[in-house]
Amino acid sequence: xxxxxxxxxxxxxxxLQRELDLIEAxxxxxxxxxxxxxxxxxxxxxxxxGKRIRPMLTxxxxxxxxxxxxxxxxAAVAVEMxxxxxxxxxxxxxxxxxxxxxxxxxxxxxNSVAILAGDLLFARASSLVSGMGEDAILLQAxxxxxxxxxxLHETVGPQPGDDHIEHYIQVLxxxxxxxxxxxxxxxxMFGAGTAEHANAVTEYGxxxxxxxxxxxxxxxxxxxxxxxxxxxxxxxxxxxATLPLLLLRNRAANGDTEAQALLTRIDAGVLAIAEGxxxxxxxxxVAALYAHEVTRxxxxxxxxxxxxxxxxxxxxxxxxxxxxxxxxxxxIVSREG
Numbered sequence: 001x002x003x004x005x006x007x008x009x010x011x012x013x014x015x016l017q018r019e020l021d022l023i024e025a026x027x028x029x030x031x032x033x034x035x036x037x038x039x040x041x042x043x044x045x046x047x048x049x050g051k052r053i054r055p056m057l058t059x060x061x062x063x064x065x066x067x068x069x070x071x072x073x074x075a076a077v078a079v080e081m082x083x084x085x086x087x088x089x090x091x092x093x094x095x096x097x098x099x100x101x102x103x104x105x106x107x108x109x110x111n112s113v114a115i116l117a118g119d120l121l122f123a124r125a126s127s128l129v130s131g132m133g134e135d136a137i138l139l140q141a142x143x144x145x146x147x148x149x150x151x152l153h154e155t156v157g158p159q160p161g162d163d164h165i166e167h168y169i170q171v172l173x174x175x176x177x178x179x180x181x182x183x184x185x186x187x188x189m190f191g192a193g194t195a196e197h198a199n200a201v202t203e204y205g206x207x208x209x210x211x212x213x214x215x216x217x218x219x220x221x222x223x224x225x226x227x228x229x230x231x232x233x234x235x236x237x238x239x240x241a242t243l244p245l246l247l248l249r250n251r252a253a254n255g256d257t258e259a260q261a262l263l264t265r266i267d268a269g270v271l272a273i274a275e276g277x278x279x280x281x282x283x284x285x286v287a288a289l290y291a292h293e294v295t296r297x298x299x300x301x302x303x304x305x306x307x308x309x310x311x312x313x314x315x316x317x318x319x320x321x322x323x324x325x326x327x328x329x330x331x332i333v334s335r336e337g
Contacts, residue, residue, distance in 0.1 A: 012063075012320045019059045019068045020052060023076045027055075030077055030124060041109055041117035042124075045084050048100040054079045054183035057328075061184045061201045062191030063321045074128055075186035078140065081125040083179055086147050088118030093155065135189065143182045150174025165246050169210060177209030200315050204325060207309035212332050214302035217242035221290035224336055233286030237279055239270040243301065247294035262288055299333075306333045 031046055033039040055076035062072040091104040092111050098104060106114035122144065129140040150171050158167040184205035188198040220235045220242060235242050245266070251259035262285065269282035289295060306329040316322045 012324075016056065016059055019073065020055060023055045023059070023073050023080070024052070026073060027077045027080055030081065030128065031121070033120070038117070038120060041105055041113055042120050044102075044105050044108065044117070045087055045099060048102045050084075050100060052080060054083055054180060057180065057183045057201075057205065058187040060321055060324055061187030061193070061197075063319075064188055064197045064201070064316065065191035065193030067191055069190065071132060071190040072187060074132065075136070075190050076183070078125045078128040078132075079179065079183040079186060081121050081128070082140070082143065082147075085118040085121035085125065086151075086175075086179070088114045088121070089151065093151065132190070136186070139182055139185065139189075143178050146174045146178035150176075150178070164241075165243070165250070168241065168243060168246055172210045172213040173206060176213050177206035180209040180212075181205030196315055200312050201325070203312040204309045204329075207305045207312065208329050208332055211302045211305040211309065211329070214243055214298055214305065215333055215335060217244055218295055218298055218302070219336065221286055221295060222336065223287065223290065231279065232290070233282060236266065236286055236289065237270065237273050237282050239274070243298045244289055244292070244294045247297055248289065248292065251294065259294075262292065302333050306330070 027046060028043065031043045033042055058072060058076040058079060059068055062068050087099060088105055091099055092106050092114050097107055104114070105117060109117075126140060126144075129136050150173070153167065154171045154175065158164050181202045182205070184201035185198050188194070188201055217235070221233055221244065223232050236245065248259050248263055248266075252263045266282070266285045266289065269277075269285050272281050273279060309329045310326050313322055313325055316325075
């Protein structure tokens with residue numbers, strides 16, 4: 001993400017990178033365990049890399065106040081550790097085989113070890129936050145609760161009478177938006193910013209989290225394999241409900257015969273793959289869904305969430321920080337991988 005363009009912005013970018021380097025070193029240090037049985041799995045996903053969007057947000061929003069400090073860096077480490085912990089659990093529940101270009105942790109060890117590694121990271125993140133004051137402890141607990149609720153609601157699925165699309169968006173808000181918003185809020189909190197700015201970046205973080213996941217739904221269908229690094233339609237072939245598919249089901253339910261025909265083909269392909277057919281059996285359906293209007297509607301929905309995120313920043317003063325946050329929202333909806 002190119003968030004810094006002017007000379008002043010680039011100077012800030014260098015300072016931000018220095019802070020992120022410190023946070024990275026502190027993160028890896030705090031992931032160390034005396035027990036060799038715990039140490040390797042606990043460090044595994046962190047050492048595989050990652051965008052570190054959440055620590056970057058924490059450092060950025062701290063500059064709305066006094067800027068980075070030991071407490072800001074500690075908050076950034078705790079938030080990223082919480083994110084890493086959630087990935088261990090997600091991969092087990094989703095039966096994922098890859099994460100960040102390496103085999104998922106349960107493939108290397110086992111489901112039980114992966115779950116326990118995630119639990120260890122949640123515990124370590126809570127330990128870091130415990131010395132940061134009552135507000136931080138409460139925010140960490142509320143965020144953890146939302147992560148769990150999001151995963152539970154995704155696992156159980158919508159209940160009778162629920163709107164399936166509203167249910168899906170709420171899952172995205174809880175599983176992704178909640179932690180991104182916490183990362184942004186903690187930067188203001190521990191950078192000694194104002195409550196008004198803290199509330200603004202909290203709303204911003206929630207909304208860009210949803211936008212990020214909606215664009216992921218589009219990227220899943222993208223034929224541009226060199227950018228996505230995976231076969232187009234991974235989620236679709238696995239029968240995962242994403243927004244394009246949910247929108248297609250809505251159209252089919254409302255009598256759209258074209259949508260009904262494509263949906264019938266998709267459902268048949270998912271069943272065939274589940275019974276052992278080659279993944280290529282669904283190549284035409286993946287391409288058809290990518291070209292369908294529902295995927296353009298998903299892109300428009302992601303753009304709307306990103307626009308609302310930027311609108312939440314209206315109370316912030318003009319500054320390199322505000323510009324960087326605006327560009328982050330822009331880059332999220334324009335990315336192709």
